[in-house]
Amino acid sequence: MEREGDADEIQAQYRGGCGTDSLGTEDIEPEQIPEESYILEEGEQKDFGENPHASIPDNQPLRELSTEQVIDQLSEMLEAYADEILKEENLDRLVRETGESRDMLKFDAEMIRQFADTQTLKDWLQDGNTDLSDYIEGWQEAQGYEETAEPLGGGVNINAGHNVGAVIAPEIWRVLSRNAVLHKMPSNDQLTLRILHNVYRKYDNAISKTCKIGYWPGGSQEMEENLFSADYVMAWGDDSTIAAIREKVSPTTRFVPFHFEFGAYLVDEETQLDYSEELLERIAKDFSWGDQLLCFSPLVMVVEKSDNTEKFLEDLAEALEKYTEGYEMGQIPEEDEMNITRSKKIARDYDNLVSDWDNQTVVVKHEGLERSDIAEFHSFRYIKAHVVDDLSESLKTVGSVRNLQEFILATTEERRQALRDEILDTWAKRIASPGGAPPMLPIPWDGKHPVNELLKWVTDEKPHGN
Amino acid sequence: MSAYDRLRELDTFSYNDQIFFDALNESLEVWKQNDLYSQRLENSDFSGEVESWGDVKKLPALDMREFKTHPEDLVIGELEEDKALYSSGTTSDSRSFAARSDEMLEIHQDNLERFAKACIGEVDYSAGLGPRDSMLEKLPTKLSRRALFNYIRWLMDQYNSSHNVYLNEEGDVDMDLEKLTEELQNGEGRGLFFGAAAQVEKYVQYLDKTGQEVDLGEEGLVVTGGGWKGTEAKSKEEYRTMLVEKFNIKPENHLDFYSASEFMFFTGNKAGDKNPDLKRVPGRGYAYLADEKVFKEEGRVEPVENGEEGLLVVVDPLNRSYPGVVLTDDRMKKTGGEYGENTRLEYIGRSTM
Numbered sequence: 061m062e063r064e065g066d067a068d069e070i071q072a073q074y075r076g077g078c079g080t081d082s083l084g085t086e087d088i089e090p091e092q093i094p095e096e097s098y099i100l101e102e103g104e105q106k107d108f109g110e111n112p113h114a115s116i117p118d119n120q121p122l123r124e125l126s127t128e129q130v131i132d133q134l135s136e137m138l139e140a141y142a143d144e145i146l147k148e149e150n151l152d153r154l155v156r157e158t159g160e161s162r163d164m165l166k167f168d169a170e171m172i173r174q175f176a177d178t179q180t181l182k183d184w185l186q187d188g189n190t191d192l193s194d195y196i197e198g199w200q201e202a203q204g205y206e207e208t209a210e211p212l213g214g215g216v217n218i219n220a221g222h223n224v225g226a227v228i229a230p231e232i233w234r235v236l237s238r239n240a241v242l243h244k245m246p247s248n249d250q251l252t253l254r255i256l257h258n259v260y261r262k263y264d265n266a267i268s269k270t271c272k273i274g275y276w277p278g279g280s281q282e283m284e285e286n287l288f289s290a291d292y293v294m295a296w297g298d299d300s301t302i303a304a305i306r307e308k309v310s311p312t313t314r315f316v317p318f319h320f321e322f323g324a325y326l327v328d329e330e331t332q333l334d335y336s337e338e339l340l341e342r343i344a345k346d347f348s349w350g351d352q353l354l355c356f357s358p359l360v361m362v363v364e365k366s367d368n369t370e371k372f373l374e375d376l377a378e379a380l381e382k383y384t385e386g387y388e389m390g391q392i393p394e395e396d397e398m399n400i401t402r403s404k405k406i407a408r409d410y411d412n413l414v415s416d417w418d419n420q421t422v423v424v425k426h427e428g429l430e431r432s433d434i435a436e437f438h439s440f441r442y443i444k445a446h447v448v449d450d451l452s453e454s455l456k457t458v459g460s461v462r463n464l465q466e467f468i469l470a471t472t473e474e475r476r477q478a479l480r481d482e483i484l485d486t487w488a489k490r491i492a493s494p495g496g497a498p499p500m501l502p503i504p505w506d507g508k509h510p511v512n513e514l515l516k517w518v519t520d521e522k523p524h525g526n
Numbered sequence: 527m528s529a530y531d532r533l534r535e536l537d538t539f540s541y542n543d544q545i546f547f548d549a550l551n552e553s554l555e556v557w558k559q560n561d562l563y564s565q566r567l568e569n570s571d572f573s574g575e576v577e578s579w580g581d582v583k584k585l586p587a588l589d590m591r592e593f594k595t596h597p598e599d600l601v602i603g604e605l606e607e608d609k610a611l612y613s614s615g616t617t618s619d620s621r622s623f624a625a626r627s628d629e630m631l632e633i634h635q636d637n638l639e640r641f642a643k644a645c646i647g648e649v650d651y652s653a654g655l656g657p658r659d660s661m662l663e664k665l666p667t668k669l670s671r672r673a674l675f676n677y678i679r680w681l682m683d684q685y686n687s688s689h690n691v692y693l694n695e696e697g698d699v700d701m702d703l704e705k706l707t708e709e710l711q712n713g714e715g716r717g718l719f720f721g722a723a724a725q726v727e728k729y730v731q732y733l734d735k736t737g738q739e740v741d742l743g744e745e746g747l748v749v750t751g752g753g754w755k756g757t758e759a760k761s762k763e764e765y766r767t768m769l770v771e772k773f774n775i776k777p778e779n780h781l782d783f784y785s786a787s788e789f790m791f792f793t794g795n796k797a798g799d800k801n802p803d804l805k806r807v808p809g810r811g812y813a814y815l816a817d818e819k820v821f822k823e824e825g826r827v828e829p830v831e832n833g834e835e836g837l838l839v840v841v842d843p844l845n846r847s848y849p850g851v852v853l854t855d856d857r858m859k860k861t862g863g864e865y866g867e868n869t870r871l872e873y874i875g876r877s878t879m
Contacts, residue, residue: 397822398877402591402855405825409566409589410596417825 090282097283099242099274100257108274113286115274116214119240121266123211127193131181133267134235138176138228141259145169145224150255157251158223159391164350167387168224175232183501184236187509196238196515205522209515211238212314214270215292218305219246219278220253223350227252229505230294231271237514239292240270250275284308292316292514299463316513318506321465322437323358323497324458324488326451326479328471329366339470340379342495346468348383348421349498351390352439355506356465356490356497359437361445362429362454369425373445377415377423380441384420392440400438414445429454434461452482459486465506466490468497528552533810533843534633538644539796541809541866547576550843554585557849560602563588579864583814583829587839587853590788594622600848601625611673611787623668624787630847634790637844638677639684641792641808645781646747649685650715653706655725656682658689664697673787674722674752681720681749691725701725703732710740717742719773720749723765723782724756730772741774747797748773751783762803778802784873788852789842793871804861804870812841813871815860816853827853835859835874 089111098105099115108115122130144150146169154165174180185192194200195209217234220227220243227243234241245253253273260268276283278301285308287293292314295305302319309315325343346358363369392400400422407413407424414423421441426433429446434457438444448454458464464487469476480491489507490499499505527535529548536542554576558564566586576582592600593613605625611634613622626634656678662670669675682689688709694700706729710719719742721729726748733740742748748769759765769780780802783794791811795802807813815836820828830836838858842850857877862868 395876395878398818398855401822401825402589402878405821406589406592406595408825409592410599 088282088286090280090286093283094277094280097274097276097280099272100254103258103261108276108283111286112276112283113289115272116216116242116287116290117240117270117272119211119214119238119270121269122235122238122240125238125266127182127185127197130235130238130266131178133263133265134181134232135176135178137259137263137267138172138232140262141228141256142169142172142176144255144259145172153251154224154255155391158249159393160223160351161388161390163386163388164390165224171225172228175228180501181232181236184232184511187512192236192511192515195517199520202519206520208518208520209512210518212514212516213291214240215242215290215294215314215514216287217241217243218293218295218297219244219301220294220296223354224252225350226296226354227256230510231256233510233514234294235267235270237511239514242272242274242287242290245273245275247275247277279304281308289313294318294514314514314516316508316510318355319463321355321463321506322360323356323466323468323492324464325358325361325468325470326455327361327363327372327445328451328475329364330472330475331470332363332366332368332372335372335375337379339494340376341383343376343470344379344383345387345495346497347380347443348387348441351392352441354498356499357439358468358497359439360434360458361443362451362458363425363445363447364451365447365449369447373414373423373425376443376445377419377421380421380423380443381415381419384441389420389441396438396440400440400442403438403442429457431457431460434458451479455479455482455486459483459488462487464488466492466497466499468492468494470494530844534636536809538640538808538810539806539867543579543865546809546812546843546865547578547582550576550582550841553843553846553850556602556846560600560849562599563849579812579814582812582841583839585841585851587816587827587851588788588849590786590852590854591622593624593788597623597625602846602848603627608667608671610671611676612668612671613673613787622787623671624673625847627847630790630845633844635680637791637808637810638680641783641794642681642684642749644808645783645794645796645806646718646749647797648716649718649747650743651709651713652685652687652718652720653690653709653713654678654682654685654687654719655691655701655706655721655729656687656689657691661689661692661699664693673785677751677783677785678721685718701728703729707733707736707738707740710742711738713743715743717746718749719747720751722752722756723750723754724752726750727757727759727765727768730768733772740772743774745779745797746773746775747779747781748775749781749783749794751785751794753784766802784871786852786854788854789840789850790845791840791842804872807865807869807871809865810844812865813858813860813869814839814841814864815858818857818877832860832863837877838871 093108097108099108151162151165155162192209199206199208217230220230243253257273260271288308289310290313293309294316295302296318298320302317404422412425414425423443425445425447427447429448467483467488483491529545530552532545533549570584570586572584598605609631610623610625657675690702690706692700766777766780770777778799779797781795783792784805785792791808793805793807795805815830816827816839817830818837835857838854838856840852855876855878857874859872859874862870
C-alpha cells in the first residue's frame with residue numbers, strides 16, 4: 061500500500077470513528093423492569109421509575125462541603141452504623157442472612173469503628189505522598205501546569221454485600237471523593253445495606269441525600285444498560301460476574317471493578333525451625349478473617365521443605381482450630397461443605413491430612429506445587445500447604461496468577477529482602493507479613509487507591525512557551 | 527467362558543445376580559494389582575468374596591476426584607494419556623481423566639452402542655452435533671479425548687450420521703447448522719437427533735432465529751447427554767417442553783443418557799418410558815447410594831435404603847483399567863429394587879454445586 065493511500069484511509073476511519081453521538085444509554089428507558097426490582101425510600105421498597113437512571117442521586121450536596129465537614133459527618137454516621145449492626149435483633153438477622161457468626165459480625169463492627177476514626181478517614185485520601193483532599197478542594201501547582209481533582213458525579217455500586225466491611229468501604233470512598241451513589245444489593249444479602257439505609261434515614265445531610273440503595277436481579281439487560289451509563293460503575297464479584305458487567309458498561313463510564321483476588325503464604329525453612337505461638341496465631345488469623353472469603357484472604361500456602369515441616373504444620377493446625385474459640389466460624393454453604401469433605405477425605409486416604417478429622421478447620425499437606433494446583437481453592441479456614449524444595453520456583457508459579465493480591469512472607473528478614481525483588485516480577489501488588497493479610501490503611505486496597513479511581517483529574521495547561 | 531465374558535455378553539436390560547457377582551470377583555483379582563486399592567480392601571469390612579449385594583456395598587469406593595488428584599495411583603497397567611478419556615463436565619476440569627487400554631476402550635464403546643440400541647431401537651435417519659475428525663486432530667489431547675466428544679462420535683458412527691461441529695479458520699468451534707437442518711428436514715420416517723444438552727439448546731435457538739422447523743416423525747427421538755451445564759432452560763421440564771415443541775416429539779422420546787468418564791456403563795431412559803426422568807441401569811453395571819450426612823461427618827460411604835436420596839456409587843465389574851467402584855459427586859434417588867429390570871435412578875442434582 062502506498063503511504064498516501066494509507067493516510068487517506070486512516071484519516072477517514074479516524075474522523076468517521078469518532079463523533080459526539082452519545083454512546084450512553086441512560087435515556088433509553090427499559091421496556092420492562094423486573095418485578096423483583098425496588099429502591100428503598102423512607103424504609104419502604106418502592107418501584108423504580110420508568111427511567112431507572114433517574115434514581116441515581118445528584119452529588120451537588122457533597123460538593124458544597126469541605127473535607128473536614130465531609131469527614132465529620134461520615135465519622136458520625138459510621139459510628140451509628142456500627143451501633144446498629146451490634147443491636148441484638150440485627151445481629152440475629154445478619155447471622156441468618158450473611159452466614160457470618162456473631163463473633164465475625166462484632167469484629168466487623170469494630171472495624172467500622174476504626175474506619176470511623178477521623179484520622180483514618182483522612183488516611184483514605186492519601187495516595188502515596190499525595191493528599192487528594194488538596195486537589196479536591198482546589199487547584200494545585202504542578203510542573204508547568206495546575207491540576208485539580210473533581211468527582212465523577214453519580215454512579216452505581218454493584219453487589220457489595222455478605223460482609224459489613226466490604227459494604228462500608230465503597231461507601232466511604234464515594235463520600236470522600238464527593239460522588240453520589242446507587243448501591244445495588246446482591247440477591248443473597250438484602251440486609252446489610254438495608255441497615256445502612258435505615259441509619260441514613262435518621263440524618264438529613266449531604267451524605268444521606270447522595271446515597272440510594274436498591275435491588276434488581278443481576279443480568280437484567282435493559283435495566284443495566286440504562287444504569288451503567290452513569291458517571292461511574294463500581295462492581296464486585298468473581299471474574300465472570302465482572303466480565304458480564306463490563307460488557308454492559310458504557311465506554312465513557314468510569315469502571316472500577318473488584319474481581320476475585322487472593323493471597324499466598326510463603327514459609328521458609330528457617331522459620332519452621334524456630335517459631336513462636338504468636339506467629340502461628342497471626343497465620344491463623346489471616347486464614348480465618350472473613351472465613352477466608354475476602355479479597356486478600358490467603359488461599360495457598362507454600363512451605364519450604366525442612367526437617368520440621370511436619371511439626372510446624374501440626375502446630376499450625378492446632379492454632380487454626382484454637383482461633384475458632386474467639387472468632388467462631390460462620391455458616392458453610394452445603395455445596396462448599398461437600399467440596400471440603402471430599403478434599404479432606406482424599407487427603408486422609410493419602411496420609412496428607414494434618415488436622416484432626418473432627419476439627420472445624422482443615423490443614424492438609426501436598427507434595428510440590430504445579431500451576432494446576434492453583435485452579436481450585438477452598439475457603440472456610442482451609443489451609444493446603446504445598447511442601448516444596450524451591451521457594452523461588454513456587455513463587456513464580458503462584459505469582460503467575462493474575463488474581464493474586466499479595467504474598468505474605470513468614471520468613472527471616474534476610475530471606476524477605478531476597479524474595480521481594482523476585483515478587484516484583486509477579487502479579488502481586490502487596491508484600492505482607494503474618495497477621496498483615498488485610499491491608500492496613502493507608503495501604504492501597506486491591507492494588508488500587510479507590511478514592512483516586514473515583515476522581516477525574518483536570519489540568520490547566522498554561523500556554524506553550526510560558 | 528469366564529463370568530466376565532458372560533457379563534459382557536449379557537443383553538443390556540438382562541440381569542443375573544450370580545453372573546454379576548462372579549464377574550466382580552474375577553475383576554477384583556485384577557483390581558488388587560493396584561497397591562492402593564489392595565490396601566484399601568485390607569482396611570475395609572469386605573470379607574474377600576462377593577456373594578451378595580451387601581458384599582458389593584462393602585467394597586471400598588474410589589472418589590471420583592481422585593482421578594484428578596492422583597490418577598497415576600489408580601491405574602492398573604500402563605497409563606496412556608492419549609487413550610484416556612477426559613472429564614468434560616463433572617468438575618469442568620480436564621485434569622480429571624480415566625485411563626483406558628485398547629480393550630477397555632472397545633468395551634466402553636460397545637457398552638454405549640448396546641445401550642443406545644436398547645433404548646433407541648431402530649431409526650430411519652439421524653443427525654447429531656458432534657465433532658469432526660479434522661477438528662479433534664487440531665485440539666490438544668485433553669480436549670480431543672473429552673469423554674463427551676467421544677461418546678457422541680461413537681453414536682454418530684453407530685447411526686452413520688455426519689459430524690457437524692468443526693473448527694473454523696479462526697480456530698473457533700463452529701456448528702454447521704444449515705447442513706444439520708437439511709439432513710433432519712430431508713429425513714423420512716423415524717428420526718433421531720442427538721447432542722450435548724447445551725448444544726441442542728443452541729440449535730433450537732438457531733431454528734427460532736431462522737424461522738425453521740424440524741419434525742422428527744411420530745416416534746422421533748432426541749437424545750441428550752453431558753449434563754445440564756451451560757443450558758439456559760430453568761428446569762428439566764422447561765428443557766423437555768422446548769424439545770417437544772421444536773422437534774414434534776413425545777415427551778417420553780426425549781432420552782437423556784447419564785455417565786461419567788470414570789465408569790464405563792451408561793444409564794438413561796428408554797424410548798416410551800412413562801417417566802423420562804427415571805434412568806435405567808444396564809445389567810452389566812450396578813449403582814447404589816451413599817448417605818450424604820454420614821459422608822460429610824465421617825468421610826465414609828454408608829449405603830442408604832432404596833427410595834432415599836444419596837450420593838451415587840457405581841460398581842463396574844467390566845472395568846479393568848482401574849478399580850471400578852467409584853463414588854460420584856451426584857445426588858440421586860434409587861427406586862425399583864436393588865438390581866433388575868425395574869431399578870431406576872433419578873438425578874436430583876450435583877452435591878457440590
